[in-house]
Amino acid sequence: MEYEIKPRHPLNPGFRELWQNRELLYMFALRDIKVKYKQTYLGIAWALLQPGLMTLLFTLGLGRLINLQYCQGLSYPAFALSGFVLWNLFASGLSNAGNSMVSNAAIIKKIYFPRLVIPISSFLVALVDFSIAFCIMLPVMAFLGASPVNAAWYCLPLSILLCFLAAFGLGTFLSAANIKYRDVRYVLPFIIQALFFASPVIYPLNLNPHAWYSPILLCNPMHAPLELFRAAFGYNINAMYLWPSIACSLFFVAYGLYYFRKTEHFFADLA
Amino acid sequence: MSKPILEIQHVGKKYRIQQTQQPYISLRDSIGQWYKPKSQSQDFWALNDVSFTVNAGDTIGIIGKNGAGKSTLLKILSRITPPTCGKIISRGRMASLLEVGTGFHPELSGRENVYMNGSILGMRRAEIKKHFDAIVDFAGVAQFIDTPLKHYSSGMQLRLAFAVAAFLENEILIIDEVLAVGDSEFQKKCIGKMDDISKSGRTVLFVSHDFSAIRTICNRGILLDKGQVLVNDQLSVALSNYLSKINNNFDFVNGKIQINGKLIKQVELMCDDVPSNEVYMGCNLGLKVYFESDKPMEFPSLSILIKDSFNAPLIGVNNTQYEKNLAINPITSGIFEVSIPNFNLMSGNYIVDIYLGNNFKNLEEIKDCFKLIILRRNFTDNSIEAINENYNKVFFKNMKWKLKNISTE
Numbered sequence: 001m002e003y004e005i006k007p008r009h010p011l012n013p014g015f016r017e018l019w020q021n022r023e024l025l026y027m028f029a030l031r032d033i034k035v036k037y038k039q040t041y042l043g044i045a046w047a048l049l050q051p052g053l054m055t056l057l058f059t060l061g062l063g064r065l066i067n068l069q070y071c072q073g074l075s076y077p078a079f080a081l082s083g084f085v086l087w088n089l090f091a092s093g094l095s096n097a098g099n100s101m102v103s104n105a106a107i108i109k110k111i112y113f114p115r116l117v118i119p120i121s122s123f124l125v126a127l128v129d130f131s132i133a134f135c136i137m138l139p140v141m142a143f144l145g146a147s148p149v150n151a152a153w154y155c156l157p158l159s160i161l162l163c164f165l166a167a168f169g170l171g172t173f174l175s176a177a178n179i180k181y182r183d184v185r186y187v188l189p190f191i192i193q194a195l196f197f198a199s200p201v202i203y204p205l206n207l208n209p210h211a212w213y214s215p216i217l218l219c220n221p222m223h224a225p226l227e228l229f230r231a232a233f234g235y236n237i238n239a240m241y242l243w244p245s246i247a248c249s250l251f252f253v254a255y256g257l258y259y260f261r262k263t264e265h266f267f268a269d270l271a
Numbered sequence: 272m273s274k275p276i277l278e279i280q281h282v283g284k285k286y287r288i289q290q291t292q293q294p295y296i297s298l299r300d301s302i303g304q305w306y307k308p309k310s311q312s313q314d315f316w317a318l319n320d321v322s323f324t325v326n327a328g329d330t331i332g333i334i335g336k337n338g339a340g341k342s343t344l345l346k347i348l349s350r351i352t353p354p355t356c357g358k359i360i361s362r363g364r365m366a367s368l369l370e371v372g373t374g375f376h377p378e379l380s381g382r383e384n385v386y387m388n389g390s391i392l393g394m395r396r397a398e399i400k401k402h403f404d405a406i407v408d409f410a411g412v413a414q415f416i417d418t419p420l421k422h423y424s425s426g427m428q429l430r431l432a433f434a435v436a437a438f439l440e441n442e443i444l445i446i447d448e449v450l451a452v453g454d455s456e457f458q459k460k461c462i463g464k465m466d467d468i469s470k471s472g473r474t475v476l477f478v479s480h481d482f483s484a485i486r487t488i489c490n491r492g493i494l495l496d497k498g499q500v501l502v503n504d505q506l507s508v509a510l511s512n513y514l515s516k517i518n519n520n521f522d523f524v525n526g527k528i529q530i531n532g533k534l535i536k537q538v539e540l541m542c543d544d545v546p547s548n549e550v551y552m553g554c555n556l557g558l559k560v561y562f563e564s565d566k567p568m569e570f571p572s573l574s575i576l577i578k579d580s581f582n583a584p585l586i587g588v589n590n591t592q593y594e595k596n597l598a599i600n601p602i603t604s605g606i607f608e609v610s611i612p613n614f615n616l617m618s619g620n621y622i623v624d625i626y627l628g629n630n631f632k633n634l635e636e637i638k639d640c641f642k643l644i645i646l647r648r649n650f651t652d653n654s655i656e657a658i659n660e661n662y663n664k665v666f667f668k669n670m671k672w673k674l675k676n677i678s679t680e
Contacts, residue, residue, distance in 0.1 A: 004358050027390040031376055031383070038378045038419075110369045111391055112350035268351040269286070 013257055017114045024113055028121035032096075033128055047129040048136040051084035058202050071204040072236040078144040079230065083201040085137050086159065086229045089130040090167050090222055091192050096122035097171025098188045101179050101267065108267050115264045119175045123167055130160075146233040159228035162249060166221035169252030172260040179267050200226050205241075221249035274362060276443060276474050277325035277348075282357035284318040284343050284498075317343040318354070319498040325476070327363070327442070330469040332489035332506055333478045334513050340498040341478045342447060345369060348476065349445050363442030363474065366393055370447070372432030377421035381412055381431055384420050388435045402438040409464075410434035430457060437464045443474045448481075462487050482510060482581045514580045514620070522642060523548040534627050534635045537561040540643075541610075549644035553668055556614040560607040562627055564634075567601030574626035575609065577643065580619065585664060591631075617663045618647040 018025075037043045059077045071079045097119040101108065104118050141147065148156075174191075178184035199222040217223065224245035227237045318340045325331060333341050346352045348359065349367030374391040375384050385406055389399040399406075407413050410430040412423070420428060446465070462484050469475045469488050479485050485492070485506065492509025494502035502509045522528070526546030528538050541557030542550040550556050560573060574589040590597060590607070598605075621643040626636045647657065650668050658666055 004360050023396050024390045027387050031374075031379060031387055034383065035376060035378045107374050107391065109351065110373045111367060113391065113393070265353040268346065 012261070014114055014116060014261060018116055018120075021114050021117055025117050025121050025124070028117060029124035029128070032122065032125045036125065044129070044132055048085075048133040051081060051088050051133060051137075052140075054084045055081040062202055073234050074146050074230060075144050078141055078146040078233065079204065079235075080202055081137060081140065081144070082146070082230050082233060083226060085130065085133050086163060086226055087196065087199065087201045087222070088133065089126050089160070090163050090225070091196070092129065093123040093126035093164070093167035094171050094174075095188060095192060096125055097167060098174035098178060098184060100171075101175040102182070102185065105179075105267075115267060116172070116260065119171050119260075120168070123164060123171065126167075127160075127164075141233060148232055149234045152232050152234075155228040155232040159225040159232070162228065162246065163222070163225040165253050166225060166249045169221070169249060169254075169256040171256070173252070173256035176256075176260040176263045176267075179270050180263070195220065195222060199223060215244070218244040219248040221245055221252060224249070273327070275324040276327040276329075276361070276363045278360040279321060279323050279325075279348075280357050280359070282318055282321045282344075282347060282354045282359060283316060284340075284347060284352070285355040286315045286317055288313045288315050316498050318347070321357070321495075321498070321500055323493060323500060323503050325443075325474060327474055328472045329491055330475040330489045331477065331491045331493055332485035332509070333476060333493050333495060334480075334482075334485065334509060335495035335501075339495040341495055342369075343498075344495070345445055345447050345476070345478055361443070364393070365443040365445065366436075366439045366441035367445040368392075368436050368447065369445075371429060371436060375420060375428065375432060378419055380419055381407075381416040381423070385431065385435055388432065392436065392439060393441065394439065398440065406431075406434045406438055409437060426457070433457075433461055433464075437461075437468075441473075444468065444476070446475065446477045448479050458484075483583070485510075486581070511580065514622075528641050530625075530637060530640060532562075532627075532635055532637050534562045534564050535560060535625060535637055535640075536563055538625070538641060540641075549646055550614065551646050551648040552614075552616070552618050552666065553648060553650045554614055556611045558607075558609045560609075560625060560627075561604075562607070563604040564629075565603070567603050568598065568629040568634075569601045570596045570630045571598055571602060571605070571607075572628045572631070573607040573609070574628070576624040576626070577616070578622045578624065579664065580621065582622065585616070585621070589626075613668060614645075615665050615668060616645055617658065617660055617666055618645045619660055620644055 037046075040046065042049065055077060058080050074082070100118045100122040101115070108115065108118075138148070170191075174184050174188060178188075198217055198220050205217060205223070205227075218241060222245075224242040227235070227242060231237045321340075321344065333344065335341050343352075345367065346369070347354050349365065349369065351367075351369075372384075372388060374387050376387065379387065385403065386396070386399055390396070407416055410427070410433070412427050412431055415423065415427070420431075423431070465475070465477075465488050475488065477485060477488055489506050492502065492504065492506040493500060494509045494513050502512045523540050526540050526548060528540075530536055530538060537559075538561070539546060539557075539559040540550065541547065541559070542554045544555065544557065558575070562571075572589060572591050574587065576584055577586040578584050590609075622639050623641055623643050624636065624638045625640045626633055628634050649657075650666070
């Protein structure tokens with residue numbers, strides 16, 4: 001085994017090294033999950049309580065206010081709950097990832113391992129919460145009259161994958177930028193909030209093709225995952241509208257990864 | 272001959288020093304700088320054209336003053352930061368211990384932390400499992416292994432952290448002054464373990480200021496100064512070079528040396544009542560220490576600590592151990608005169624610390640105040656061989672040797 005220590009090419013995404021360190025990925029995720037629910041009374045139940053309470057809030061508030069009964073095949077509570085559950089995966093994944101490099105700066109400065117392990121493992125933490133929330137969500141959705149549609153089951157893994165890509169692309173970019181510019185820490189909640197309103201979480205996307213904001217809403221990386229996620233529960237979607245979002249997401253992944261790889265060598269000097 | 276396990280070729284590391292040092296860059300400052308001409312940043316080479324090779328089984332002590340580039344070198348070797356130029360070829364699995372307990376989390380139990388820390392250090396899960404009992408045993412925390420780390424004493428945390436590192440199976444170990452912490456008993460245990468590791472044929476690179484630890488573990492030494500390799504040789508050569516380097520400002524001129532102390536101003540050295548720059552074995556050594564003070568001193572006292580060239584103390588004496596108060600009236604400036612007849616330290620280089628105090632309170636301590644050079648001199652007429660400096664720190668002028676024949680023929 002012979003290797004050289006010299007700066008690597010930023011276009012090499014480093015997936016092989018990442019695969020060699022998959023155990024570390026698991027250990028980081030395990031640590032964060034354990035730490036997250038240490039000394040909480042309700043523990044992992046918070047995973048569903050958060051989106052559940054939000055759904056209740058918005059059903060009582062927004063749902064009544066603008067008199068939304070059904071949205072393209074889903075009742076409003078089912079629409080909102082499914083939206084919140086997947087949105088939480090994205091939002092906590094992105095927020096964890098964006099802050100991950102800075103919060104692990106002490107480790108980065110003292111030891112080498114593929115740096116990508118950190119943002120990815122922080123997404124895994126969000127994924128564990130999501131899995132639990134999802135399992136509890138299923139009977140609730142059934143009660144609200146939205147059972148998973150057999151024919152569209154493949155939409156589920158696809159939507160989670162796209163959600164991961166959306167969080168990963170933005171997350172790697174922001175986590176790398178955060179090392180250099182700590183301003184990111186303060187901008188991050190704002191970015192998430194803005195994306196929340198730009199995504200069809202609490203309202204269905206009834207596009208007005210002439211509105212100036214329509215292309216932005218279509219290019220939103222979270223548009224496609226949310227639509228696909230609901231499609232698995234019988235939501236009617238137009239597959240045509242998903243492509244800009246997916247393309248945009250892939251672009252963010254490519255650029256985020258490139259920026260991360262380009263700057264990762266100097267993390268230890270800057271952190 | 273097989274290829275060296277580590278080749279460091281012309282490695283350099285440049286840092287940019289900004290006029291105003293900031294812990295991190297903020298976006299606002301960055302935008303602000305677009306309007307300004309390029310700031311006058313200076314280049315600083317922490318390492319400059321460093322080349323050496325390491326053979327498998329070498330144990331190398333890396334020494335040098337603070338800021339000589341030791342830690343930067345270790346950081347580059349452990350891939351935490353890339354070199355600005357040059358390259359390093361490694362032919363073994365490397366593990367670096369720049370601190371003990373990297374990744375330890377107070378909320379996790381001892382068991383979980385062992386797995387976490389082990390993974391970060393590059394151990395496979397199966398490897399950790401295999402050594403788990405031995406690790407816990409070495410750390411001596413078996414009883415508390417499922418207790419959260421935050422309830423451990425700091426000593427227990429440290430022991431657990433070192434224990435994980437001690438069971439690394441990598442061919443190359445890079446160790447920064449991790450042993451500077453912990454009680455002396457545990458330090459001894461660590462040094463012992465590291466000695467085992469180095470004897471087991473693995474390659475060790477060790478940075479430390481603790482020369483006795485380095486001498487236990489290492490067989491080669493690399494002396495860094497201002498980012499460059501000054502000496503790459505046997506450990507003893509590197510060490511003695513280092514010591515003469517740090518001490519070269521402390522030589523006597525015409526038996527005098529000026530001290531820039533708050534109180535202590537000058538020291539004079541006498542050998543058999545003659546001012547001189549070095550002394551002979553067994554001479555009557557005389558020292559004069561000039562001091563000045565703003566406030567009158569009621570009970571001035573002077574301590575002298577003579578250390579060997581590895582900084583280990585040999586003689587520490589104080590006038591209060593020999594005499595009553597030497598000042599009859601409070602004194603603002605004066606000369607302390609000390610004489611030691613038949614000064615029986617072996618020839619060699621020594622380092623002397625001087626402490627000045629008043630009323631049993633230390634007012635000033637001047638560490639590494641001057642270098643004391645003791646020259647060899649025969650002290651009996653009959654000797655046919657010189658005393659070996661490696662085995663003797665002191666000598667006895669009046670030692671008697673006899674041989675009685677008790678054979679029957």
